[in-house]
Amino acid sequence: MMYLSSILLLAGLLAAAASFFYTLYSIFWNALRIPEKKIKMGLSIGRRIYLTIRNVLLQGKLFKDSSGGIMHALMFWGFVAFAGYSATFFARGIVPSYQLIPAGLFKDVLFLTVDIFALIVIVDVGYAVLRRWVIKVPRYQGYNGFEASFILFLVATLMVTYYALGVLRLDGVSAGITGAIMEGIPASYTPISGFFASLFPGISGSSGLDLYWILYGIHAIDFIVFLAYIPTSKHLHLVAAPLNVLLSKDTKPAQISLIDFEQQKRFGATDIRDFSWKDYMDFYSCTECGRCTYNCPAFLTGKTLSPRDIIWDLRKVVMEEGPKLRHAGIEEKDKILTPVIGEPISEEDLWSCTTCMACVEQCPVMIDHVEKIVDMRRSLVLNQGKAPKETIETYTNMEMYGSPWINDPSTRGDWAKDLNVNILSESQNDDFDILYWVGCVASYDRRNQDIAKSIVKILQKAGVRFAILGSEEKCTGDPAKRTGNEYLAQNLATANIETLNRHKVHKVITGCPHCFNSLKNDYKEMGLEMDVIHHTEFINQLISLGKIDLKALESDDKEKFTYHDSCYLGRYNKIYEEPRTIIKTVTSNFEEMEMNKSKGLCCGAGGGRLWMNENVGTKISHKRMEMADKVNATTVVTACPYCMIMLDDARRVMGKDEKMQISDISEFVASRLVQN
Amino acid sequence: MPLNIIVLIKVIPDLEQIKANASTGEVQTDRIPLRLETLSENAIEAAVQLREKHGGKVFGLIFGKQESAPLMKKAYAMGVDEGTVLTGYGENNPMHTAEVLCQKIRTMQFDLIISGNQSADTYTGLLPGIISSKLNINLLSNALTLSIDQATITVRSSLDRKIQNLSSQLPAIVSVTQETNQPRLPPVMQIMAAGRKQIVTEAAQVADTANVKRISNKAPKSERRKQLFEKTDEGIVAIVKAIKEEIR
Amino acid sequence: MKTLIFADDGEIAGQICSYLKTGTENYVATLPGEESKCGKTGAKQIFVLNGKPDSSNVSIALKELKDRESIDYVFIGSTAFGRDVAGKLSGLGNMKPLSEITSIAFKDGIAVTTRFLYGGKSVLTEESNSNLFVTAPGISEIVQDKPGSPVQQLNLNDPAVKIVGEEKKSAGGVDLEKAKVIVSIGRGLGKPDGIPMVEQLAKAVKGEIAGSRPVCLDYHWLSEDRQVGLSGKKVKPKLYIAVGISGQIQHIAGMRGAKTVIAINKDKTAPIFEECDYGLIGDLYQIVPKLVASLLA
Numbered sequence A: 001m002m003y004l005s006s007i008l009l010l011a012g013l014l015a016a017a018a019s020f021f022y023t024l025y026s027i028f029w030n031a032l033r034i035p036e037k038k039i040k041m042g043l044s045i046g047r048r049i050y051l052t053i054r055n056v057l058l059q060g061k062l063f064k065d066s067s068g069g070i071m072h073a074l075m076f077w078g079f080v081a082f083a084g085y086s087a088t089f090f091a092r093g094i095v096p097s098y099q100l101i102p103a104g105l106f107k108d109v110l111f112l113t114v115d116i117f118a119l120i121v122i123v124d125v126g127y128a129v130l131r132r133w134v135i136k137v138p139r140y141q142g143y144n145g146f147e148a149s150f151i152l153f154l155v156a157t158l159m160v161t162y163y164a165l166g167v168l169r170l171d172g173v174s175a176g177i178t179g180a181i182m183e184g185i186p187a188s189y190t191p192i193s194g195f196f197a198s199l200f201p202g203i204s205g206s207s208g209l210d211l212y213w214i215l216y217g218i219h220a221i222d223f224i225v226f227l228a229y230i231p232t233s234k235h236l237h238l239v240a241a242p243l244n245v246l247l248s249k250d251t252k253p254a255q256i257s258l259i260d261f262e263q264q265k266r267f268g269a270t271d272i273r274d275f276s277w278k279d280y281m282d283f284y285s286c287t288e289c290g291r292c293t294y295n296c297p298a299f300l301t302g303k304t305l306s307p308r309d310i311i312w313d314l315r316k317v318v319m320e321e322g323p324k325l326r327h328a329g330i331e332e333k334d335k336i337l338t339p340v341i342g343e344p345i346s347e348e349d350l351w352s353c354t355t356c357m358a359c360v361e362q363c364p365v366m367i368d369h370v371e372k373i374v375d376m377r378r379s380l381v382l383n384q385g386k387a388p389k390e391t392i393e394t395y396t397n398m399e400m401y402g403s404p405w406i407n408d409p410s411t412r413g414d415w416a417k418d419l420n421v422n423i424l425s426e427s428q429n430d431d432f433d434i435l436y437w438v439g440c441v442a443s444y445d446r447r448n449q450d451i452a453k454s455i456v457k458i459l460q461k462a463g464v465r466f467a468i469l470g471s472e473e474k475c476t477g478d479p480a481k482r483t484g485n486e487y488l489a490q491n492l493a494t495a496n497i498e499t500l501n502r503h504k505v506h507k508v509i510t511g512c513p514h515c516f517n518s519l520k521n522d523y524k525e526m527g528l529e530m531d532v533i534h535h536t537e538f539i540n541q542l543i544s545l546g547k548i549d550l551k552a553l554e555s556d557d558k559e560k561f562t563y564h565d566s567c568y569l570g571r572y573n574k575i576y577e578e579p580r581t582i583i584k585t586v587t588s589n590f591e592e593m594e595m596n597k598s599k600g601l602c603c604g605a606g607g608g609r610l611w612m613n614e615n616v617g618t619k620i621s622h623k624r625m626e627m628a629d630k631v632n633a634t635t636v637v638t639a640c641p642y643c644m645i646m647l648d649d650a651r652r653v654m655g656k657d658e659k660m661q662i663s664d665i666s667e668f669v670a671s672r673l674v675q676n
Numbered sequence B: 001m002p003l004n005i006i007v008l009i010k011v012i013p014d015l016e017q018i019k020a021n022a023s024t025g026e027v028q029t030d031r032i033p034l035r036l037e038t039l040s041e042n043a044i045e046a047a048v049q050l051r052e053k054h055g056g057k058v059f060g061l062i063f064g065k066q067e068s069a070p071l072m073k074k075a076y077a078m079g080v081d082e083g084t085v086l087t088g089y090g091e092n093n094p095m096h097t098a099e100v101l102c103q104k105i106r107t108m109q110f111d112l113i114i115s116g117n118q119s120a121d122t123y124t125g126l127l128p129g130i131i132s133s134k135l136n137i138n139l140l141s142n143a144l145t146l147s148i149d150q151a152t153i154t155v156r157s158s159l160d161r162k163i164q165n166l167s168s169q170l171p172a173i174v175s176v177t178q179e180t181n182q183p184r185l186p187p188v189m190q191i192m193a194a195g196r197k198q199i200v201t202e203a204a205q206v207a208d209t210a211n212v213k214r215i216s217n218k219a220p221k222s223e224r225r226k227q228l229f230e231k232t233d234e235g236i237v238a239i240v241k242a243i244k245e246e247i248r
Numbered sequence C: 001m002k003t004l005i006f007a008d009d010g011e012i013a014g015q016i017c018s019y020l021k022t023g024t025e026n027y028v029a030t031l032p033g034e035e036s037k038c039g040k041t042g043a044k045q046i047f048v049l050n051g052k053p054d055s056s057n058v059s060i061a062l063k064e065l066k067d068r069e070s071i072d073y074v075f076i077g078s079t080a081f082g083r084d085v086a087g088k089l090s091g092l093g094n095m096k097p098l099s100e101i102t103s104i105a106f107k108d109g110i111a112v113t114t115r116f117l118y119g120g121k122s123v124l125t126e127e128s129n130s131n132l133f134v135t136a137p138g139i140s141e142i143v144q145d146k147p148g149s150p151v152q153q154l155n156l157n158d159p160a161v162k163i164v165g166e167e168k169k170s171a172g173g174v175d176l177e178k179a180k181v182i183v184s185i186g187r188g189l190g191k192p193d194g195i196p197m198v199e200q201l202a203k204a205v206k207g208e209i210a211g212s213r214p215v216c217l218d219y220h221w222l223s224e225d226r227q228v229g230l231s232g233k234k235v236k237p238k239l240y241i242a243v244g245i246s247g248q249i250q251h252i253a254g255m256r257g258a259k260t261v262i263a264i265n266k267d268k269t270a271p272i273f274e275e276c277d278y279g280l281i282g283d284l285y286q287i288v289p290k291l292v293a294s295l296l297a
């Protein structure tokens, strides 16, 4: 019997392993041979190991959704312990006398862990069933098909048979079998099995032995099926996700790469060759968990965009076209590859994205959706000249006027004319310490000019020697870059960098998170070294250095404040605390809205959407205003001109303008400056 | 049938940036960036679409000044195959412009001429008619749509109160409107290629016999007047006057 | 001094005829059905051009008339059709055209004219010996106080192009981009019940009604094709009256091409007052009826 089982087990294991590795081979072939997009990989080993420990071993990013996260972390740790168990299982099953792990305390503790986690995993499966089919957690809906149930079934069966075998072992049924699993582990190290054994009457003799072999068979087959099934299903993430984390890029997530227009031949992502191998790892790592989609502002307000579907659709195309390419030869690329835009990924979905990065932030396996979405937008814009009508108009304006709106550039600095500000385009006086980068919105939009004026007031109060560029300032190119018009973005950036160098600017403060992110991250990639500070950081410094003092207004008692996080300040640049600190130095009447800080809901303006129609579903800004209303806020503090426009519009349209106001952090501060 | 299409392209100073001299009120156009006139962009787009459908060649003609020449690149990027810039443009004088263009056109093989129906700076709108007379080819104006079948062109022509469906044998001249199409954003490959393409400039052979003398060119207003009235009755008097000015 | 006036719109022909008043002997040519609109404006003779008009056969007919009647100056009303005719006639008769004139006076055989340049950004005053003037609509009110002019029917040649079919432009749809006068309403209206009041204003100024995004897109008080702004229509009327509109940048993006802007808003600090020529501060429900009354008075 033992002999037969060894052979069967070996054959099964080999078959499963062959299938496992063949699938992996084909999958990695895809990732290594199809992509043409090159990426930089400069991350330090230390950082990689840190990320891997934090996000794989400790399951760090999963806890952003605590209920599902804890469940998955326990499942993961259970599986890690179980891996040791299963290695022993197969080793002993095939060569009964072989001890993979020598008897001793380590082995005993390992098996103790397994014994405990097996129960946790069973409970987990129950919980998962509950969440998927009883509570119906929304993010799984539509993803509860055969695959999800089959995997849960396999896992549950594995654990149940584990305990059943354990019970039989404690009953002494397997005592005579060399190579029987867990031979020699003291009963006190399998307390859960012991507990189950105590529930059932003992069994022995040949019927016990038959039962043992039947269960053993099921257990083994379960293992084998599971192994073969992993790489073909979403459980590929078991293999791909850890690798994906280990192989993280050095650039920040959602950092849009430069294009070398002289060298490169293909722009943006049209078909699957235009993604990088790292993108393929992203596709393979996706667990279909839906965290991205259920934090996506577009999806949450009724648009059809779903970042999960974007990843999963791309993966499907890779899985479909990869094997064809492998058989026909990689030279046949042009014939086999089909564009991914249109079908399966609709243009409308690509344009719905606000590039808010909520998806990236939430994804437990560090997938970068934004970069792919922008790459596909690039394909449309750079190769076909396709973009929403309004967006094309903004391109023309940016090119003609250096601003997304039609504005006479010579009037850019007019708002500051009477404020005793050094306007460089007029003074050409480079005697200043800090350049205040105003940005298009604050330069031209009436409401936002108040923000610029408040910043000036604060800087002057603190005695900062600053200047503005006036008509020499141009749009940073952010709206062009995030909508895929890299060509225009780089032209604008080049012009601005030239101007900044000419005035020997070393330090910049800006009130706009989009300018901030461009100057700090995008321009840096283009070689500009500059200290870039957002006004929230700067004001906070001024306060803590005692350069300015704030006093509460009398009305502050009756006000209720909340803070709306700008995506480009928060998720893109991790500035969450400074604005809150500033508000709290003045008032304690502060309450967080639902979805704040790293989970903050976008205002709907990023990714060039400030200049596009939003006609499907509800407006994102309206959803945000509802959240502000729920905490009875009378003032929503922001730190971004884009947010200001969106929320101010929502406030009016929703008829909340009587009871609620939107105020930039600079206005909040400027109106509370202590005069001395 | 492959088509030889000539598209007439106008280069104008960017109207948004035109300013008046604060003391004299005279309009200043020097140092104002140049751009392709918007209806010229519609004309280019229409020509390129026809070429894409039927094959052939789009030839761009700019009558302007030396400084207008670089703007041909934008036309190339939008799909114009070849172009010539005729220099010697003085002031707005449609008869002279037409004669310069016709002299050049007579040396060329063409099936169709396309131009904008008016131009954003002068609003004249006479050029298509003059050229049609001078070259003795039919004019199909204010096209909402245009299509070609064999050697026949069909146009939906938008007049003030009605739309006419017109057809004519080629060669002909068509003027397009803003509704004709949405000019494309040039793909980057074409922008890059356009940068490398040659631009031919020729001096216009016809002297401008200007019959118009400019007495003044004053901005009626350089910016908004911003006259505010808090007293309704006072305000209404002023406003009624202003309204009557505009709607008489 | 003899003039020949042509417009496919009898009203515009009448305006020109009224404008030129006495001192010139005016002959008018127009299309069938239009002659009554200018019948009493003092024309010496009205020619009605029968047949299938196109720019070619009309310009030929005008050239013949001009030669036959020894006309000194031709005036053509600036309509889409009129400009085509003017161009054709200029080429045909080797004339000296001048377009879009908004006023004209003759001084010693020299015409002193004004016209807009640079999209209305400036006014040109010119002296010329031009003999064909394309005349901007509305150069004068039409004055029908003269005895009826004699009417003569003429037949046009066959058109040069084939006119396959014709349809009237639908009256229902608005073409804000072409509208000369726009009355635009914003959220300040407070309720859709205010619209009839604004319609009266629109009627008094012969304008189209438009609105800001909230009014069109969010509340549907007006249809979406009447939205002015960044994501709506870009309009460039001669007159834009903003009623209860705050004037956010996304709205301004759609109306910055307007020649004269009038704003009515109760909030002194509303940004629209930075973008207007005349602003009335106060409650629109008080102001608009008064404004309508004085316009009609």
Ligand SMILES: Cc1cc2nc3c(=O)[nH]c(=O)nc-3n(C[C@H](O)[C@H](O)[C@H](O)COP(=O)(O)OP(=O)(O)OC[C@H]3O[C@@H](n4cnc5c(N)ncnc54)[C@H](O)[C@@H]3O)c2cc1C
Residues within 6 Å of the ligand: A609, A610, A611, A612, A613, A614, A645, A646, A648, A649, A650, A652, A653, C185, C186, C187, C188, C189, C190, C211, C212, C213, C214, C215, C227, C228, C229, C230, C231, C232, C233, C243, C244, C245, C246, C247, C248, C249, C250, C251, C254, C264, C265, C266, C267, C270, C282, C283, C284, C285
């Ligand atoms: C991407 C995007 C695109 C947009 N596109 C457009 C667009 O194309 N077009 C557009 O218009 N907007 C657009 N907007 C919206 C724009 O930002 C403003 O919210 C909108 O224009 C405000 O409309 P409003 O002036 O009617 O309303 P409000 O801003 O609420 O202004 C109402 C005004 O009425 C005044 N008022 C109230 N009661 C009275 C009274 N009794 N008498 C007199 N005055 C009164 C108030 O003082 C106030 O100034 C867009 C916004 C975004 C984010």
Ligand code: SF4
Residues within 6 Å of the ligand: A292, A295, A296, A297, A298, A299, A305, A306, A307, A352, A353, A354, A355, A356, A357, A358, A359, A360, A369, A370
């Ligand atoms: S970036 Fe934001 S809007 Fe875009 S897909 Fe991700 S979550 Fe959705």
Ligand code: SF4
Residues within 6 Å of the ligand: A285, A286, A287, A288, A289, A290, A291, A292, A293, A307, A308, A311, A359, A362, A363, A364, A365, A366, A367
């Ligand atoms: S992309 Fe990330 S967050 Fe989205 S479903 Fe896949 S694993 Fe989950």
